[in-house]
Amino acid sequence: MKIILINPPVFNDIGRILAGTPPLGLLYIGAFLEKNGFNDVKVIDADAAQISWDSLGDLFKKEKPDIVGISGASFVFPAIIKTAKIAKQNLPGCIVIAGGFGPSKEPEKTLKSGKGEIDYVVLGEGELTFLELVKNIEKKERGFSEIDGIAFLRNGEAFLTKPREYLKDLDSLPWPAFHLLQPEFLAYCGPNVDCKDMLPPTAVIVASRGCPHRCTFCSLGSKMYRQRKPENIIDEIEFYVRKFGVRSIQLYDDEFIGLSPKQNEWIEEICNEIIGRGLNKKLSFLVQGRCSQFVELKTLKKMKEANFVWIWWGAESGSQKILDSIKKDIKVENIIKDVRLAKQAGIKSLLYLMVGFPGETPADIKLTIDLIKTAKPEQVRIHIISPFPGSELRKYFEEHNLLETEDYYNFDARNNVIHHTEEMSAEEIKKYYRYLVLRFENSYLYSIKHALRLLGSPGNWGRLLKNLKSLIFFNFGAKQRN
Numbered sequence: 265m266k267i268i269l270i271n272p273p274v275f276n277d278i279g280r281i282l283a284g285t286p287p288l289g290l291l292y293i294g295a296f297l298e299k300n301g302f303n304d305v306k307v308i309d310a311d312a313a314q315i316s317w318d319s320l321g322d323l324f325k326k327e328k329p330d331i332v333g334i335s336g337a338s339f340v341f342p343a344i345i346k347t348a349k350i351a352k353q354n355l356p357g358c359i360v361i362a363g364g365f366g367p368s369k370e371p372e373k374t375l376k377s378g379k380g381e382i383d384y385v386v387l388g389e390g391e392l393t394f395l396e397l398v399k400n401i402e403k404k405e406r407g408f409s410e411i412d413g414i415a416f417l418r419n420g421e422a423f424l425t426k427p428r429e430y431l432k433d434l435d436s437l438p439w440p441a442f443h444l445l446q447p448e449f450l451a452y453c454g455p456n457v458d459c460k461d462m463l464p465p466t467a468v469i470v471a472s473r474g475c476p477h478r479c480t481f482c483s484l485g486s487k488m489y490r491q492r493k494p495e496n497i498i499d500e501i502e503f504y505v506r507k508f509g510v511r512s513i514q515l516y517d518d519e520f521i522g523l524s525p526k527q528n529e530w531i532e533e534i535c536n537e538i539i540g541r542g543l544n545k546k547l548s549f550l551v552q553g554r555c556s557q558f559v560e561l562k563t564l565k566k567m568k569e570a571n572f573v574w575i576w577w578g579a580e581s582g583s584q585k586i587l588d589s590i591k592k593d594i595k596v597e598n599i600i601k602d603v604r605l606a607k608q609a610g611i612k613s614l615l616y617l618m619v620g621f622p623g624e625t626p627a628d629i630k631l632t633i634d635l636i637k638t639a640k641p642e643q644v645r646i647h648i649i650s651p652f653p654g655s656e657l658r659k660y661f662e663e664h665n666l667l668e669t670e671d672y673y674n675f676d677a678r679n680n681v682i683h684h685t686e687e688m689s690a691e692e693i694k695k696y697y698r699y700l701v702l703r704f705e706n707s708y709l710y711s712i713k714h715a716l717r718l719l720g721s722p723g724n725w726g727r728l729l730k731n732l733k734s735l736i737f738f739n740f741g742a743k744q745r746n
Contacts, residue, residue, distance in 0.1 A: 265402050266304045268329040269294055272336055272343035273310035276317050278673055282340070283312040284453050285468045288516070289364060289390065290335050291440030296391040299438045302398065307444040310347075312451055317350065324354040331398060334382075335364035335390075338483070338652045341672040344374070348381040359383050359401055363390050369483055369654030371415035372422035384408070385415040389473070389486065391437060393428050430488045434473060435496045439503065449508050459614070459643070461548050461573040466512040467504040471497045471534070475518040477554075479580075480590045481618070483654035489523065494533040498541060505546065515551045521563070521575065522554030522602070528563040535570035544571040552576045555599040564609035575606055576614045576645075582635025583628035586621050590657070596635060603639040612642040618677075619700065620649035620693040622660060622685050629696050636704050644704040647677040648697050 269290040275281045287309055294307045306327070310320060324332070332351045336344045344367065348360045360378075363386035367374040371385040386393045393413040400408060408416060413428030431437070442449050454466035474489040475482075504510045521531060538544050549572040553559070579599045581587055587594060603613045617632055636644055651658040651667070652675065661667050666683045668690055674680045681690040681697070688696075 265302060265331065265398070266327065266329045267297060267302060267306070267331045267333065267398065268324075268327055269305065269307045269333040269335070270347060271309040271311050272334060272340055272347040273313075273315045273317070273320060274336075274340045274343040275311050275314060277343060277346075281311055281314065283309055284455065285466075285514075285516075286312075286440070286442070286445060286449065286452055287335065288440055288468060288470060290333070291442060291445060292437060293333065293390050293394050294444045295438040295441035296395060297398065298441060298444075300395055305441075305444055306446065307441065308446045313447045317346065320347065321350050321354045324351050324358075328355065329358055331359045331361065331401060333361045333363065333386075333394065335362070336366050337364060338366040338369065338654075339672055339675045341366045341370075341374075341377075345377050345381070348378050352381040361386060361394065361397065363387075363394070365483065366653075369652070371424060375415060375417050375422050380417075383416065387413045387415060387424070388428060389431060392431060430474070430486070430490065432488075432490060434490050434492045439500050442507075454512070455514055455550065459550060459574050459612075461612075462514075462550055463511040463548065465508055465510050466514055467501070467508065467510040468514045468516050469497065469500060469504075470517060471515050471520065472517045476523070477519075477593060478591045480656040480660070481580075481649060481651070483652040483658070484518065486518075489519075491527075491530055494530065494537045497534060498537040498543070501538075501543065501547070502541065505543070510547070512548045512550065515549065517552060519554045520551035521567075522556040522559050524558055525560075528558065528560055531563055532566045535566045535572075538570040544569065547571060548573045550574040550576070552578070553602070555579055555594050555602045557598060559598075559602045559605060561605050561609060564605055564611060568610045572611055574612050574614060576616060577602065577641075579615045579635070580618050581621065581624075581628065582617075582632035583624070584631075586624055586628050589623050590621060596631075599635060600639045603641050607640075613639075614643040614645055615639065615641040616645050616647065617700070618647045618649050619696050620681060620683065620685065620688075622657075622664075622666075623687065624685065625687050626696075629700075632700070633704075644700075646697060646700045646705060648679075648681050648693065649683070650675045650677040651683060 271283060271287040271290060290307045294305050297305050334344050334347050344362055351358055351360050360382050361384045362374050362382050367385045368387045371387060374385050375382055384397060396411050397414060409425055412426050415422055415424045450465055454464055472491045474486040476487055476489050501513055551572060553575045555577050580592055582596060584596050606613045619629060651661045661683050666685060668684060669682050674682050681694045684690045
C-alpha cells in the first residue's frame, strides 16, 4: 500500500511560501507508519517545494498512491480542499484523509466542503488514529465507526466517532522521518523571527505535548500535558547534529517553561544532559514560555549554562482586565518579573502581544505600551487577534456578529483584521496594530530609515501615508479618547 502525506501548496493562492519549518505532524505519522510495517510512504511539503496546482496533479498521477493524507491549519483550509479535489480528479480510486488543526476543528465543514473528495477526517493527534484507519483500509474492513478519533459522512451527514485518548508515552514514538521528506531538511529557513545567535541550520523539536490552560483565543485543544524523557530528547538532537550539521535548536513546545515547579526539574535535567554531552558548546537553543509565578532564576541560569539564548513569551496584553477576560490566568507583574529574571540570567526575551480583543480600549493598549517600556524585552512581536475555529473567542465573535469575513486566507494575524469589537472598528484596530509594530518591533530609527526608502519610490508613497496616519492617529486622536 502506497501512502503520500502532503502539506498543501498554499503559496499558489497567497503568493508566498508559508512553510518555514518542516511539517513535524506529518513526519511523525510517516515515522509511525514505517515503524508499524508500512514502508511505501512519502512526506511531501508541496508548499516548501513550490509545487504548482498543475504539477500536483501530475505528481499524483506519477506516484499513484492508494492513500493521500493532507494536513494543515485553519488558515490553509481552502488549499486542503483543493488538494483533495486534485487527488480525486487524478486518482478516483484513492482514499483521501484530512487532518491537522484546521480539519480537526471543523470536521463537518471539511467533509461537506470536500463534496466527496475527502473520505475521512482524523481528529486531534494523528499517529494512532491514522495507523488504525490505514490498517482498516488495507484489509477492506468496514468497521470504521469503531475507530476512535475520526469523522466521515454517513447518509450525507458527518458522523464523529468517540474521541481518542491522548498518547501518554511520547517516548514510544519514533523520531520524525526526515528521510521521507521532500524537499530535504536543509531547504527550510527556520524560525520566522530574526533571532540573533540562532545560527542556521535550525532543527525544530517537540519535547512535550499539550497545554492545560484555557486561553479564549487558542484553538489547539490538546490539554493533557506530557513530557519526553530528557535522554530521548537529547539523543534526537545529537542525531540532527550528526545528520544535518544543525547549529541551533528550536524546542517548539506550547509551554517549555512556566507551568510548574515539577516542569523546572525536567528542564534542569534536559540542561544537564546538554551540558554533559558538550552540546552547549555547539548549539544555541530557543524555547516558548509562559509567564507565571513558577519561573525561577535557578532554572533560567541552568538554561543559560546549556546555551538557551531566547525565550518567546506569550504575554498577549499589558492590561490585567484583558488578561482576565481572555482567561490567560497570569498577572502583568508575572510578565515583568519573568522578562527581568531572564535578562538577569543572560537569556533574551521576545514578547508576543496582540490587539483587537473584545473589551479592549485605547487605555488598555496604552497599558500594553507601558508593559513593553517597563519590561524592556529584547524583541516584541505584535499580532492582530485571529478568532480561529475551535476557539472560545471564535464562538463569541460569531454569537455577537462581529466577524467581517469568512475568508480563511484573511486569517493572517500579521496583516488583516477580520473583525470589529463593540469598542473599536476594524480600521481602528489596524491603526493601533500598525503603530505598535512601527514603534516597538522596528523602533523609531528603523521607521525613519524605512520611510526614507519608501520616499525614494513613488509607488510606495501610499504605504508611507498609511504608516504616518497610524502614528498621527495614536499620538493625537487616540490619546484624546483615553
